[in-house]
Structure formats: C-alpha cells, structure tokens
Amino acid sequence: MSNLNKRKIKVIKSIDELFKLIDINDFTNISFHHHLRNGDGVINYVLDKYLREGVNNLNLFPSSIFPSYTKILELIKNEQVNNITTNYLNGPVAEYISNNGLPGMLTMQTHGGRARATIEGINEIDITFIAAPYANIYGDAIGYLGKNRCGSLGYIIPDSKHAKLKVLVTDNLVKDYLENPEINGENIDYILEVDSIGDKSGIVSGTTQITTNPIGVKIAKNTSRLLFELGLIKPGFSFQSGAGGVSLRATKDLKDIMIKENIKASFFSGGITKYHVEMLEMGLVEKLYDVQCFDLEAVDSLSKNINHIPISASDYANPNNPNQVIKDLDMVILGATEIDYNFNVNVTTDSHQTLIGGSGGHSDTATESKVSVIVSPLIKGRIPVIKERVTTITTLGKNIDCFVTERGIAINPLRTDLLELLKDSKLKIYTIKELSEIAHKYTKVPKESLKRDKIIGEVVDRTFEVIDNIYQK
Amino acid sequence: MSRSYLFIPGNTPSMIQNLDVFESDSVIIDFEDSVISYDKDAARILINNFLKKFSFKEFDIYIRINDSLNPNFLKDVQATIDLDITGYVLPKAGLEAIEELNKHIDNKLIIPIIESPLALLKAEDIAQSNNVSGLLLGAEDYTKELGINRTLNGTEILYARSYIAIICNAYGIESIDTPYTNKDDEIGLREDSINAKNLGFTAKALIHPNQVDIVNDVFSPSTEEIFQAKRIIKKSEESNKGAFSLDGKMIDLPIIEKAKKVLEKAKKYNL
Numbered sequence: 001m002s003n004l005n006k007r008k009i010k011v012i013k014s015i016d017e018l019f020k021l022i023d024i025n026d027f028t029n030i031s032f033h034h035h036l037r038n039g040d041g042v043i044n045y046v047l048d049k050y051l052r053e054g055v056n057n058l059n060l061f062p063s064s065i066f067p068s069y070t071k072i073l074e075l076i077k078n079e080q081v082n083n084i085t086t087n088y089l090n091g092p093v094a095e096y097i098s099n100n101g102l103p104g105m106l107t108m109q110t111h112g113g114r115a116r117a118t119i120e121g122i123n124e125i126d127i128t129f130i131a132a133p134y135a136n137i138y139g140d141a142i143g144y145l146g147k148n149r150c151g152s153l154g155y156i157i158p159d160s161k162h163a164k165l166k167v168l169v170t171d172n173l174v175k176d177y178l179e180n181p182e183i184n185g186e187n188i189d190y191i192l193e194v195d196s197i198g199d200k201s202g203i204v205s206g207t208t209q210i211t212t213n214p215i216g217v218k219i220a221k222n223t224s225r226l227l228f229e230l231g232l233i234k235p236g237f238s239f240q241s242g243a244g245g246v247s248l249r250a251t252k253d254l255k256d257i258m259i260k261e262n263i264k265a266s267f268f269s270g271g272i273t274k275y276h277v278e279m280l281e282m283g284l285v286e287k288l289y290d291v292q293c294f295d296l297e298a299v300d301s302l303s304k305n306i307n308h309i310p311i312s313a314s315d316y317a318n319p320n321n322p323n324q325v326i327k328d329l330d331m332v333i334l335g336a337t338e339i340d341y342n343f344n345v346n347v348t349t350d351s352h353q354t355l356i357g358g359s360g361g362h363s364d365t366a367t368e369s370k371v372s373v374i375v376s377p378l379i380k381g382r383i384p385v386i387k388e389r390v391t392t393i394t395t396l397g398k399n400i401d402c403f404v405t406e407r408g409i410a411i412n413p414l415r416t417d418l419l420e421l422l423k424d425s426k427l428k429i430y431t432i433k434e435l436s437e438i439a440h441k442y443t444k445v446p447k448e449s450l451k452r453d454k455i456i457g458e459v460v461d462r463t464f465e466v467i468d469n470i471y472q473k
Numbered sequence: 474m475s476r477s478y479l480f481i482p483g484n485t486p487s488m489i490q491n492l493d494v495f496e497s498d499s500v501i502i503d504f505e506d507s508v509i510s511y512d513k514d515a516a517r518i519l520i521n522n523f524l525k526k527f528s529f530k531e532f533d534i535y536i537r538i539n540d541s542l543n544p545n546f547l548k549d550v551q552a553t554i555d556l557d558i559t560g561y562v563l564p565k566a567g568l569e570a571i572e573e574l575n576k577h578i579d580n581k582l583i584i585p586i587i588e589s590p591l592a593l594l595k596a597e598d599i600a601q602s603n604n605v606s607g608l609l610l611g612a613e614d615y616t617k618e619l620g621i622n623r624t625l626n627g628t629e630i631l632y633a634r635s636y637i638a639i640i641c642n643a644y645g646i647e648s649i650d651t652p653y654t655n656k657d658d659e660i661g662l663r664e665d666s667i668n669a670k671n672l673g674f675t676a677k678a679l680i681h682p683n684q685v686d687i688v689n690d691v692f693s694p695s696t697e698e699i700f701q702a703k704r705i706i707k708k709s710e711e712s713n714k715g716a717f718s719l720d721g722k723m724i725d726l727p728i729i730e731k732a733k734k735v736l737e738k739a740k741k742y743n744l
C-alpha cells in the first residue's frame with residue numbers, strides 16, 4: 001500500500017494561524033474528545049483562543065469533561081458559553097454548573113446517543129478539534145501510537161465525519177502510510193501541529209484498580225455467582241464491565257470461573273483495561289472491541305494485538321447503527337450512585353444534586369445487553385443507595401435487570417425469566433423494597449432535601465427521549 | 474464448630490455494621506490489640522449498643538477481651554456479659570486467667586489464646602478448664618517470647634501447632650490455627666491453611682475478611698470426602714458390623730466416627 005492518490009492536508013503551526021484562515025466567529029459550536037482524559041492539552045489550548053478573542057454564544061460538545069479542562073470553566077464564568085452537550089462531567093466545571101446552571105442548557109447524552117445525534121445532525125458541530133497522538137500528512141490518524149498515545153479514538157470518529165470543519169491536532173506528524181487509520185484523512189480539513197497534545201499518563205484513572213475492599217469483594221463475588229447461576233457464563237459469551245474497582249473484581253472472579261470451567265468468551269467491549277488485555281492474552285476471550293482505553297497497558301495492546309480492535313462510538317452503541325457491537329452483549333456490569341424502587345439508576349448527580357458523572361455508555365449497554373447488572377454497596381457513607389425515586393434518572397429502570405449488593409440481590413420483577421432461573425438458588429434474593437428496608441435498619445430513612453425549582457439541564461436517552469431534568473442545587 | 478474465626482476491630486463502625494456480610498463461621502470482635510487504649514471505652518459502648526439492637530443467628534460471636542492483668546479486663550467483661558454472644562477469646566491465657574474469667578461469666582464459652590511457651594506447656598490443663606471450647610494458637614506473641622522470627626513455611630511453630638492440635642483433638646474441643654498475616658497473599662494463605670489442617674487443626678483465625686473464602690474452603694470437607702463418608706455410613710448401617718471392608722480397605726469404628734463428623738460438617742455448611 002502507498003500514499004499515492006492521497007491528498008496532503010494543509011499543516012498549520014498555531015491556533016492563531018488557523019483563525020487567520022477562517023473567521024473564529026463562524027465556528028462557535030465546538031467539539032472535542034476526552035480520550036486523553038485528565039492529560040488532555042488540546043481543549044485548554046483551543047479554548048484559550050476563544051477566551052482571548054472574546055467569542056460569545058459558544059456551544060460546546062466535548063464527549064466528556066474532566067477536572068483539568070479549566071478553560072471551559074473560565075469561558076462559562078466569562079459568560080461566553082450558552083450550552084454544553086456532553087456524556088459525562090466531573091470536577092470544577094460540574095460543580096459550577098450544578099450551582100449556577102448555564103445561560104442555556106446542559107444536555108447529557110449517552111455515548112451511543114452522542115454518536116447518533118452527531119451523525120443525524122442533531123448535534124450541529126461547526127468545528128471539531130481532534131487530539132491525534134499519531135497522524136500523517138494526509139490527515140490519517142490513530143490514537144494508540146505516538147509519545148502521547150491514548151488508545152482508541154472512538155468517541156470522535158462521528159465528529160471527524162460530520163462536523164462542518166475538522167481539525168486534526170497532533171504532536172506527532174509523520175509522512176508514513178497508515179494502515180486502517182481510525183481517523184480518515186479524506187475528512188480532515190487542517191492539521192494543526194503543536195509541541196504537545198497533553199500527557200498520556202493522565203488517561204489513567206484512580207478507579208481502574210481491582211478493589212480489595214471486603215464489601216466490594218463480596219459484591220463482586222455475589223455478581224459472579226449470579227451470572228454463573230443464570231447460565232450466562234458459557235462458551236462464546238460476551239461481556240462488558242465498567243472500570244470501577246468492584247466491576248473489575250467481578251471481571252477477575254469471572255476469569256477464575258472461566259479458567260476453572262474451561263470457558264472462552266467471544267468478545268468484551270467498551271472501556272478496556274489491563275485486566276481485559278490479560279484475559280485476551282491468556283486466550284480467555286477472542287476479541288476486545290475498544291471504544292476507550294483506561295490505562296496504558298490497554299493502549300499498548302491496541303498497537304500489537306490484532307484481536308484488540310478500536311471501534312467508533314457509532315459502531316459501539318449507536319442505536320440506529322445495525323452493526324452496533326453492544327446489541328450482541330450477553331451481560332454488562334455497571335455502577336450506581338442511586339437506584340430506586342422502579343430500578344431507575346442515577347450516575348449523573350449525587351444525592352445533593354451535584355453533577356458527578358453521567359451516562360457514558362451506561363444507558364446504552366443496559367438497554368442492549370441481554371442482562372444488565374448494577375453493583376453497589378447497599379449503604380454508601382451512611383446513606384442507603386436505594387431511594388424511593390433517584391435524584392436524577394440516568395438509565396431507565398425498564399432496562400435494568402439485576403441489582404447486586406453485599407447483602408443480597410434484587411431482580412427487576414419485569415424479568416420473570418430470571419426470577420424463574422433463580423427460584424432454587426442459594427443466593428439471597430430480595431425485592432428491591434426488602435433490600436431497602438435492610439439498609440434502613442442501619443440508617444433509618446434519610447430526609448429528602450431536594451430543590452426542584454430551576455431546570456439547568458436534561459438527560460437525553462439514546463432514543464432522544466428526555467428522561468429526566470437536572471435541577472440547580 | 475467453625476471453620477473460620479474472623480477478627481474485627483471493636484472500634485470500627487463500618488466493619489461492625491457489616492460483620493454478618495463476610496460469611497465467617499465465627500466473628501471475634503476485638504477489644505485488645507486492634508483497639509488503642511484511649512478508644513477502649515468507645516469500643517465497649519459501640520459493641521454494647523450494636524449487639525443490643527442487632528442479633529445474629531447464622532454465625533457465632535466472640536469478644537476478645539483484654540488479658541486478665543489489664544485494667545480493661547473487668548470493664549470488657551462487664552460491658553458485654555448481658556449480650557447475646559457465644560463467648561470470649563482470652564489473650565495471654567493461663568489457668569489463673571481462665572479461673573478469673575469463669576468467676577464473672579455464665580453460659581459463655583472461652584477460647585484461650587496460647588501465646589507463650591508456659592501456656593503451651595499448660596495447654597492440656599487449659600483445654601480441660603471449665604467452659605473452654607477451643608484453643609487458639611497466637612504465633613506472633615509465642616515466637617516473640619521465644620525470641621525467634623516467623624518464617625513463611627512456619628517450621629518454628631511446627632511443634633506448638635502439632636501439640637495444640639493433638640490436645641484439642643484428645644479433649645474434643647476446637648483447634649484454631651494462628652492467623653496468616655499477609656492479607657494479600659492468597660496462595661500463601663491456602664498453603665498455610667492446608668498445612669494446619671493436615672496437622673489436625675479444625676479451624677483458622679483470620680485478620681481480614683478477604684481471607685474467609687479460602688479458609689472456609691480448606692476446612693470444609695471436599696466433595697470426594699463427603700461422597701466417601703456417605704458410602705461408609707451407608708455400608709455401616711447395612712452391614713450392622715463394627716468392622717467391614719469397603720473397596721478392599723478395612724473400615725472400623727474410628728473411620729465410621731470420622732465419616733459421621735464429615736457429614737455433620739457438610740450438613741452444617743450446606744455443602
């Protein structure tokens with residue numbers, strides 16, 4: 001293969017130079033990806049220009065917002081931002097919006113919903129800035145090579161095709177041919193070459209370690225027992241887990257069962273960690289479909305293992321994409337900040353209405369997988385996790401099947417098939433109200449103190465249905 | 474009859490609140506080494522209140538009180554004497570200490586910790602003392618008194634382990650092995666537990682909830698053992714003889730009694 005017939009993309013050397021070529025005021029709907037997470041340097045670099053130029057009425061579309069994205073907060077405080085559409089946010093930006101709102105709205109989409117909205121033009125993106133750890137002069141790019149490699153670039157691939165203007169931002173520009181690039185140069189308008197796109201060490205989150213907390217260990221054990229008793233751990237099964245300590249412990253327990261029972265899985269999907277990579281290398285799973293790398297071991301695996309495959313957010317979870325990977329998921333393990341009597345789950349706000357996260361792929365995978373499992377301690381910091389009604393609905397209860405705690409398991413009564421399978425189980429199966437009553441024996445019933453005066457945002461499911469409002473604290 | 478005895482600090486509400494979660498056959502709420510001196514009162518108040526509000530039937534609760542020469546000894550006993558607990562674990566145990574504790578308790582069991590060379594020499598008398606239901610080897614203090622270091626393979630405590638296991642079996646009480654202190658070493662814990670079981674211990678003390686599964690597993694009869702025990706009992710009932718042959722091996726009373734114990738354990742632990 002060669003670069004013949006490939007079009008060289010104009011390379012520019014600074015953000016100031018870019019906006020000499022185009023009028024910054026024509027590009028106020030701006031998107032970014034968050035694959036470098038707290039190590040991202042592109043978002044602050046680009047938004048500093050908007051800050052200096054005093055461009056108003058901005059609408060931001062970052063796939064997530066992390067604490068290090070300080071220029072977003074400066075722009076908000078400077079009243080230059082109208083709306084933000086994202087999938088997840090925490091840190092100072094989240095706290096500020098929780099307390100003050102925006103002039104417009106905060107729209108919380110899912111990963112699959114964001115891909116769909118971008119492709120279908122609901123998210124009208126004027127310009128996308130794509131942090132690219134490794135790019136060639138033809139605009140092709142990948143995320144898993146380069147000094148600031150971050151792994152899959154899955155979340156920004158829809159933007160790279162559907163934004164009005166696409167700018168590749170790289171600190172590693174080469175002339176070489178790139179086989180199977182994640183970002184296709186045919187779609188790219190400019191390459192912005194910079195000294196650094198950030199710091200790859202920032203992609204590692206503190207939560208991506210297997211928990212040794214005995215309560216977490218017990219929850220994980222109950223989870224793997226549940227999945228085993230439901231007959232889900234069988235040859236060719238598919239699985240996804242979050243990167244939280246309990247989910248990863250459950251994955252480890254699953255691994256032990258797979259080794260003991262000589263079972264091989266077909267694929268794992270979603271955010272990938274070194275633990276998933278280890279299972280791939282041990283031959284316990286055939287393929288990893290990776291939309292996001294959670295650690296550097298996963299990043300390096302992408303570059304050397306052909307069965308570790310980067311995928312776009314659309315191929316991952318866009319409900320209108322017939323090839324979405326998660327439609328074939330047998331089971332998913334997810335977390336919860338709160339869950340209610342109707343199995344609605346909140347991972348968007350805490351019980352005091354502060355924004356602390358968002359769906360990411362929570363609602364996507366819960367909806368599509370055959371069995372969705374929520375794992376959480378029954379009591380968190382003296383507060384029961386089960387409420388009559390969650391503070392904010394992130395994932396609708398109709399899509400949640402099982403809730404696993406250290407003291408027992410609740411099965412959604414809609415899943416009579418699962419209840420039938422578990423009727424002779426030695427596992428402690430309760431109704432969710434019974435589990436709630438167990439918690440209340442220790443905590444009593446906490447007094448609600450929610451404010452529901454001013455709506456500052458909305459939670460939009462992958463179906464585009466608004467499933468809940470977010471209120472100012 | 475327990476396979477696992479899990480120590481839980483008496484002054485840690487987050488652990489106390491979850492003591493029924495960890496699936497240990499017995500829980501030892503600690504007032505001694507894991508509770509610093511200025512927190513002993515708080516531990517007594519916490520446990521008194523907690524166990525008056527919550528009762529547990531699925532496992533046994535013991536309290537490790539401070540030793541009989543410690544000023545907290547009597548306070549520990551008085552604060553817990555009315556609680557629904559199985560008994561006390563008595564550190565630095567000797568005959569006098571057990572006698573002293575027996576003056577204050579009624580209908581409670583005692584598990585003395587054998588943690589000095591002198592206590593080891595007196596272990597046979599200790600095992601026969603009133604209300605003593607088992608002996609627990611405290612290897613850390615025992616080796617400290619001997620002035621020797623602990624090793625991974627435990628050669629330095631082989632004699633003490635063997636002696637305690639023999640005495641406990643001779644007098645029909647529980648023999649509880651010393652805890653394995655590296656809480657993150659699952660392979661080491663399993664090996665150490667198997668070694669203890671092979672010497673005749675019936676149970677092991679634990680210092681971390683994550684050790685419970687492995688210890689329960691090691692001290693449970695295996696599927697094969699249960700299967701064989703069932704065959705022995707069935708043949709014994711059918712033959713109606715004191716001794717008989719099974720698979721070419723002689724089966725007599727001690728083996729039949731052992732098979733009964735295996736089935737008793739299997740029933741208790743729902744195996």
